[in-house]
Amino acid sequence: MKQERDAGREIWTIGRLLDVTGQYFRRKGLDSPRLDAELLLCKVLGCERLKLFLDYTRPLDPGEVDAYRELVRRRAAGEPAAHITGKKEFFSLLFEVNHDVLIPRPDTELLVELALDHLRTLKLEAPRILDIGAGSGCIAIALAKHLPTARIVALDCSPAALAVARRNAEAHGVESQITWLEGHAPQAIPGGEFDVIVSNPPYISEAEYRELDPGVRDHEPGTALLGGNDGLDIIRCLLRPEALRLTSHGVAWIEFGWLQGPAVLELALAAGWPGVVIRKDLGGRDRCIELRSRPLPAPAGLVLERDAPPVLAALQTLDAPTADLTSGESP
Numbered sequence: 001m002k003q004e005r006d007a008g009r010e011i012w013t014i015g016r017l018l019d020v021t022g023q024y025f026r027r028k029g030l031d032s033p034r035l036d037a038e039l040l041l042c043k044v045l046g047c048e049r050l051k052l053f054l055d056y057t058r059p060l061d062p063g064e065v066d067a068y069r070e071l072v073r074r075r076a077a078g079e080p081a082a083h084i085t086g087k088k089e090f091f092s093l094l095f096e097v098n099h100d101v102l103i104p105r106p107d108t109e110l111l112v113e114l115a116l117d118h119l120r121t122l123k124l125e126a127p128r129i130l131d132i133g134a135g136s137g138c139i140a141i142a143l144a145k146h147l148p149t150a151r152i153v154a155l156d157c158s159p160a161a162l163a164v165a166r167r168n169a170e171a172h173g174v175e176s177q178i179t180w181l182e183g184h185a186p187q188a189i190p191g192g193e194f195d196v197i198v199s200n201p202p203y204i205s206e207a208e209y210r211e212l213d214p215g216v217r218d219h220e221p222g223t224a225l226l227g228g229n230d231g232l233d234i235i236r237c238l239l240r241p242e243a244l245r246l247t248s249h250g251v252a253w254i255e256f257g258w259l260q261g262p263a264v265l266e267l268a269l270a271a272g273w274p275g276v277v278i279r280k281d282l283g284g285r286d287r288c289i290e291l292r293s294r295p296l297p298a299p300a301g302l303v304l305e306r307d308a309p310p311v312l313a314a315l316q317t318l319d320a321p322t323a324d325l326t327s328g329e330s331p
């Protein structure tokens with residue numbers, strides 16, 4: 001009976017199924033239609049993406065097509081591909097994700113790159129790193145993988161998120177380098193000084209949250225997204241100098257929303273941070289603030305007056321990590 005039913009069915013090769021699904025997802029307005037089509041098929045076939053291309057002309061059996069159709073239906077209904085597959089790549093590492101954690105975003109890789117650059121320059125024997133709002137553990141684990149002697153403390157207020165982070169650390173073999181702490185920043189930030197502090201805190205305002213893509217709002221945890229009325233509640237707390245204790249050569253990077261740069265800069269200056277730079281992501285958008293407990297020597301032309309209006313405009317164009325905002329001297 002089943003054989004008879006299958007006999008009349010259309011033959012789908014891997015390549016044809018991907019083409020048709022990619023077009024369908026594109027019409028649905030998904031951000032990465034072809035990639036999502038591939039990731040879902042990998043899930044059904046239990047293979048790596050490369051295998052799809054090696055077997056491009058392979059016909060799929062009806063059971064595989066049916067299983068794929070169900071995943072396509074879920075994706076088209078707004079469920080993130082990472083939740084359907086249970087995985088997301090970050091900094092070229094694969095992380096388990098579920099409804100308890102934010103799905104790691106490519107923009108956040110900037111924090112890892114900046115921290116790695118800084119620590120490679122310092123050449124410390126065993127750098128101390130703090131990650132505030134660890135989520136899936138993606139930042140802490142990426143740093144641990146690249147800095148085998150680093151000692152990392154990773155804090156999150158969600159026990160469910162920490163459970164995912166611990167599993168990810170085990171999967172990547174770095175659990176001995178990371179201490180997971182449950183609690184709310186800033187109160188739960190551990191004592192002692194750190195060579196690097198990184199944080200991707202929740203920073204979405206209540207108004208933005210209401211307008212958020214339902215694929216994000218309905219599937220990712222509100223505690224990972226919502227930063228209060230203007231989105232800056234947690235960032236405001238973190239920017240208090242007593243919250244972030246850095247060694248004399250230490251640097252902190254805090255991610256924020258791409259339109260929040262001017263507001264975050266004002267907060268950092270008002271809090272009295274002596275060395276402050278706004279860093280941009282690959283798309284050229286303000287993405288994180290860099291804080292030092294000592295001002296950087298600034299090259300000619302980049303010494304900015306603390307309260308001068310051009311500060312914001314000048315910072316928008318800065319690629320180099322070198323703006324001393326406290327000297328009070330004009331360029």
Ligand SMILES: C[S@@+](CC[C@H](N)C(=O)[O-])C[C@H]1O[C@@H](n2cnc3c(N)ncnc32)[C@H](O)[C@@H]1O
Pocket residue numbers: 101102103104105108132133134135136137138139155156157158161183184185186200201202203223224225234
């Ligand atoms: C935007 S997610 C970032 C997760 C992960 N670091 C990443 O970049 O994908 C923010 C995380 O901060 C946690 N969080 C929110 N408020 C917090 C607080 N006051 N103290 C500690 N963690 C907090 C949330 O549970 C969530 O896991």
